[in-house]
Amino acid sequence: MKVLVPIKRVADPANANKVKVAGSEVSHDGLEWVMNPFDEWSLEAALRLTEDASAKTRTGEIVVVSIGPKAAVDTLREAMGKGAERGVLVDGEDTALDSNVVAQILAKVVEKEQPDLVLMGKQSADGDSNIAGTKLAELLGWPVINYASHIETSDDGKTLTIKRELDVGVQTLKVQGPAVITCSDRILKPGTIKNGVTPADFEYPDLGDLNSRLSNLKNIMAARKKPLDELGLGDLGVEPVRVDEYVGFELPAGRSGQAQFLESVDELVQKLQSEAKVL
Amino acid sequence: MAQPINRYKTDLRDYSFLLFEQFKLQDVLGAEPFSDWDEETCNTVLSQVYEFAKTVTGPLNRVGDTQGCRLEDGRVITPEGFKDAWKKLYDAGWRVLGAPAEYGGMDAPTSVAVLSDELLSGSNTAFNMYPGLCLGAAEVIAEFGTDAQKKTYVPPMMNGKWGGTMCLSEPHAGSDVGSATTMAAPVGDGTYKIRGTKIFISGGDHDLADNIIHLVLARIEGASAGTKGLSLFIVPKVRVDGTPNDVQVTSIEHKMGINGSATCVLEFGEKGECVGELVGTVEHQGMRQMFKLMNFARIGVGIQGLAVASSAYFNALEYARDRKQGSSIKEWKNAEAPRVAIIEHPNVRRDLLMMKSKVEGMRALITKLAVHQDRLRAVEGKDDASVAYHQGQIDLLTPLVKAYCSDEAYRVCETAIQVYGGAGYLKDWPVEQYARDSKIFSIYEGTNAIQAMDLVGRKLGQGGGKNTQTFLGEIQKWIAAHKDDADLTDAVANLQKAHEAVGGSVMQFLGWFQSGQMPNIVLMAERFLHMMSKLTIGWLLLDGATIAAQKLAEGGLSARDQAFYEGKKYSALYYAKNIVPEVIGDAKTLRACDVSPVQISDEAFGPA
Ligand SMILES: Cc1cc2nc3c(=O)[nH]c(=O)nc-3n(C[C@H](O)[C@H](O)[C@H](O)COP(=O)(O)OP(=O)(O)OC[C@H]3O[C@@H](n4cnc5c(N)ncnc54)[C@H](O)[C@@H]3O)c2cc1C
Numbered sequence: 056m057k058v059l060v061p062i063k064r065v066a067d068p069a070n071a072n073k074v075k076v077a078g079s080e081v082s083h084d085g086l087e088w089v090m091n092p093f094d095e096w097s098l099e100a101a102l103r104l105t106e107d108a109s110a111k112t113r114t115g116e117i118v119v120v121s122i123g124p125k126a127a128v129d130t131l132r133e134a135m136g137k138g139a140e141r142g143v144l145v146d147g148e149d150t151a152l153d154s155n156v157v158a159q160i161l162a163k164v165v166e167k168e169q170p171d172l173v174l175m176g177k178q179s180a181d182g183d184s185n186i187a188g189t190k191l192a193e194l195l196g197w198p199v200i201n202y203a204s205h206i207e208t209s210d211d212g213k214t215l216t217i218k219r220e221l222d223v224g225v226q227t228l229k230v231q232g233p234a235v236i237t238c239s240d241r242i243l244k245p246g247t248i249k250n251g252v253t254p255a256d257f258e259y260p261d262l263g264d265l266n267s268r269l270s271n272l273k274n275i276m277a278a279r280k281k282p283l284d285e286l287g288l289g290d291l292g293v294e295p296v297r298v299d300e301y302v303g304f305e306l307p308a309g310r311s312g313q314a315q316f317l318e319s320v321d322e323l324v325q326k327l328q329s330e331a332k333v334l
Numbered sequence: 335m336a337q338p339i340n341r342y343k344t345d346l347r348d349y350s351f352l353l354f355e356q357f358k359l360q361d362v363l364g365a366e367p368f369s370d371w372d373e374e375t376c377n378t379v380l381s382q383v384y385e386f387a388k389t390v391t392g393p394l395n396r397v398g399d400t401q402g403c404r405l406e407d408g409r410v411i412t413p414e415g416f417k418d419a420w421k422k423l424y425d426a427g428w429r430v431l432g433a434p435a436e437y438g439g440m441d442a443p444t445s446v447a448v449l450s451d452e453l454l455s456g457s458n459t460a461f462n463m464y465p466g467l468c469l470g471a472a473e474v475i476a477e478f479g480t481d482a483q484k485k486t487y488v489p490p491m492m493n494g495k496w497g498g499t500m501c502l503s504e505p506h507a508g509s510d511v512g513s514a515t516t517m518a519a520p521v522g523d524g525t526y527k528i529r530g531t532k533i534f535i536s537g538g539d540h541d542l543a544d545n546i547i548h549l550v551l552a553r554i555e556g557a558s559a560g561t562k563g564l565s566l567f568i569v570p571k572v573r574v575d576g577t578p579n580d581v582q583v584t585s586i587e588h589k590m591g592i593n594g595s596a597t598c599v600l601e602f603g604e605k606g607e608c609v610g611e612l613v614g615t616v617e618h619q620g621m622r623q624m625f626k627l628m629n630f631a632r633i634g635v636g637i638q639g640l641a642v643a644s645s646a647y648f649n650a651l652e653y654a655r656d657r658k659q660g661s662s663i664k665e666w667k668n669a670e671a672p673r674v675a676i677i678e679h680p681n682v683r684r685d686l687l688m689m690k691s692k693v694e695g696m697r698a699l700i701t702k703l704a705v706h707q708d709r710l711r712a713v714e715g716k717d718d719a720s721v722a723y724h725q726g727q728i729d730l731l732t733p734l735v736k737a738y739c740s741d742e743a744y745r746v747c748e749t750a751i752q753v754y755g756g757a758g759y760l761k762d763w764p765v766e767q768y769a770r771d772s773k774i775f776s777i778y779e780g781t782n783a784i785q786a787m788d789l790v791g792r793k794l795g796q797g798g799g800k801n802t803q804t805f806l807g808e809i810q811k812w813i814a815a816h817k818d819d820a821d822l823t824d825a826v827a828n829l830q831k832a833h834e835a836v837g838g839s840v841m842q843f844l845g846w847f848q849s850g851q852m853p854n855i856v857l858m859a860e861r862f863l864h865m866m867s868k869l870t871i872g873w874l875l876l877d878g879a880t881i882a883a884q885k886l887a888e889g890g891l892s893a894r895d896q897a898f899y900e901g902k903k904y905s906a907l908y909y910a911k912n913i914v915p916e917v918i919g920d921a922k923t924l925r926a927c928d929v930s931p932v933q934i935s936d937e938a939f940g941p942a
Contacts, residue, residue, distance in 0.1 A: 270382050272427030
């Protein structure tokens with residue numbers, strides 16, 4: 056199975072307090088970059104789909120693709136250090152992208168790579184738009200399933216059985232690939248992915264606070280030698296059009312940072328009713 | 335179980351600065367023996383080890399402290415989570431980063447392995463001792479063992495299947511290793527029956543691995559007294575054929591810190607059934623072989639000091655930015671002035687900058703030593719003069735790394751507690767544990783008094799004093815080149831005076847040696863070790879500051895780099911203007927050499 060995993064680098068959400076805004080742009084100066092956590096979930100899901108976890112061997116192929124400046128190579132290498140086979144960097148400026156541009160570029164990459172599946176984050180931690188995956192499926196004419204919590208492949212790998220956890224219950228869908236799937240964090244739990252290769256009783260370790268597995272020394276060393284293509288928009292033959300126009304950004308009002316310790320749960324309930332008025 | 339929360343913090347920017355901007359590790363990368371390594375890979379490895387430290391070992395630091403180890407039915411049970419962390423560590427491969435490929439390692443530059451070790455030790459000192467000592471023991475067998483021993487013992491000790499220890503200390507042989515009474519009797523088939531008691535053995539037993547390989551210093555029957563008569567033995571807990579080997583843990587110590595590390599009393603051969611094999615084939619080589627492990631471990635202890643001090647600093651910094659108390663001193667007449675974060679108070683800023691400069695100074699010292707090792711590895715077998723130069727500097731710097739970093743670690747932790755105020759004394763914050771954990775660093779692997787005597791008694795005069803001369807010559811050359819740097823003039827002048835003071839003190843020791851005034855040497859050795867360390871660190875920090883000044887002058891920096899380089903500059907200025915001058919006063923005290931401690935009678939110290 057060949058899986059395409061788009062990966063965005065985002066300013067580390069842990070440093071949100073360092074963000075500066077200037078009119079219609081967010082300044083990236085001085086920020087540390089990390090892999091979009093939502094993309095990490097998809098990467099982890101893709102890794103589990105394409106490996107025999109008990110034999111510790113890879114059984115499929117993952118191509119990670121990022122649109123961004125040259126420095127985004129680090130993010131791709133990080134993903135390859137976790138196990139992805141190849142990387143594709145499409146040259147782009149962080150500030151020149153919107154969901155529409157991203158979807159158009161990715162559609163071209165998909166045409167070129169012909170994956171069986173695109174697994175992507177449901178959103179990015181900076182823009183929170185929730186659009187790119189659906190838009191990509193639309194452009195490709197593929198089915199899209201958002202917020203997958205379980206993925207099971209059929210023996211020939213063509214049919215996928217997917218569960219989505221919704222407020223009203225768990226929905227199970229069968230889909231014929233190729234398709235675009237976005238994941239919820241439930242996908243990181245043990246036993247959510249069945250690929251017919253990893254033994255059914257294999258227990259993935261709990262990832263704790265991590266969004267995807269840690270890489271190891273062997274993989275990091277190997278990742279340096281894995282192929283990484285750098286493409287311009289011209290190479291893909293696409294002139295993406297931006298449809299969103301950002302007219303202004305404002306930082307959220309600072310929180311007062313006051314904490315109050317209450318004596319009892321009763322007091323809390325009362326305060327929530329009378330002061331916060333949320334109950 | 336205490337809530338597993340990670341408190342470990344550092345700033346990797348300083349690591350890449352030291353490796354690639356100051357000590358130019360890239361000179362030796364991309365060619366044998368580091369052909370697989372480039373700058374990006376080194377930085378990636380460090381960032382991944384840091385991730386590992388924050389998410390796997392870091393959260394277990396307080397857990398290990400509160401739970402400690404237990405001895406049940408003659409077996410040590412380590413704190414919750416340690417077993418899982420051990421497995422993850424070996425799965426990830428971080429512990430064997432610098433090991434040769436034949437043992438599953440990646441031949442990483444020593445400097446990268448050393449800085450990774452800082453990340454692991456800082457996140458959980460006690461845990462990291464188990465794999466740390468195991469690696470050291472494996473390296474001794476890899477270097478001195480027979481081919482069969484290498485094949486049998488090294489791979490499982492490198493891949494985490496087995497653990498390893500170093501067993502020197504005995505009830506009557508602490509600093510004085512040569513008094514060891516553990517005996518080895520040849521059986522006739524090449525093996526020996528070992529009998530004796532070893533105490534204070536770190537990781538002497540644990541439940542992390544299937545077997546534990548003890549490296550035991552013992553005296554073969556009839557061998558001479560003292561260190562010369564000692565031999566080193568491989569003594570497995572479980573023999574290779576699977577039978578138990580008559581090694582008993584009779585108790586574990588209850589300690590001030592590093593509670594997650596089991597400190598064991600081991601009884602070898604109580605039933606007369608403890609079998610060991612000599613490391614290699616030649617008897618009475620024990621001390622020479624053990625020295626390899628001791629040098630490795632001494633640098634390792636310096637790294638522990640740096641690691642804990644660094645996290646103490648970053649935690650204190652975070653707290654100081656957060657805690658509001660008092661108003662700005664500039665508003666001293668205004669009772670209504672707003673409350674400010676304590677980082678606004680000049681004394682708190684001074685404490686923070688003192689910690690920052692010491693931490694960065696220790697890291698620079700350790701990185702310098704490690705890059706000497708890498709440069710040595712790059713020319714080994716090709717350029718003997720170069721090898722001798724690097725080896726000489728490594729030998730000279732090792733006691734500084736062990737003793738200065740371990741002494742200062744405790745002091746930095748103490749200052750961190752002070753910055754917190756009352757909160758720092760509480761178990762709610764990490765710094766009190768750091769202080770308790772770090773106190774042992776100045777004691778084990780040879781107390782700092784022993785390190786200081788190694789420096790003045792052996793290292794200063796090694797090679798006819800050539801290593802010391804070369805070393806001081808390099809500092810002199812640097813001073814000559816930078817004495818007119820506009821930003822640094824006073825600072826360089828201080829360094830110049832400290833350089834003269836250290837040079838003078840070296841001559842003073844020589845004089846005492848020649849006139850046989852040995853007590854003076856022992857009285858002043860530790861003071862001198864600190865003088866030489868301060869001179870070295872002052873030099874290295876100022877050298878870093880010149881690089882930072884150039885980057886700042888060139889401009890075009892990101893906000894983060896701008897702040898980083900400014901920080902480097904002020905660390906150096908603080909150290910050069912507040913700590914380096916101590917060397918000058920110390921030299922006077924040293925020359926005057928007050929002998930009161932030797933003159934005072936035992937009775938005058940107080941009633942028995
Ligand atoms: C937690 C912990 C873990 C340890 N782990 C290990 C281990 O894994 N393996 C191992 O073999 N050992 C280990 N040790 C033992 C450790 O190395 C010794 O404690 C150390 O070498 C000092 O020996 P001692 O405790 O007997 O002190 P002593 O030798 O009795 O020293 C007491 C004091 O006298 C001073 N002194 C002693 N001799 C001289 C001298 N000749 N000249 C001047 N001053 C002197 C010392 O500096 C010290 O201040 C460990 C100890 C601890 C506490």
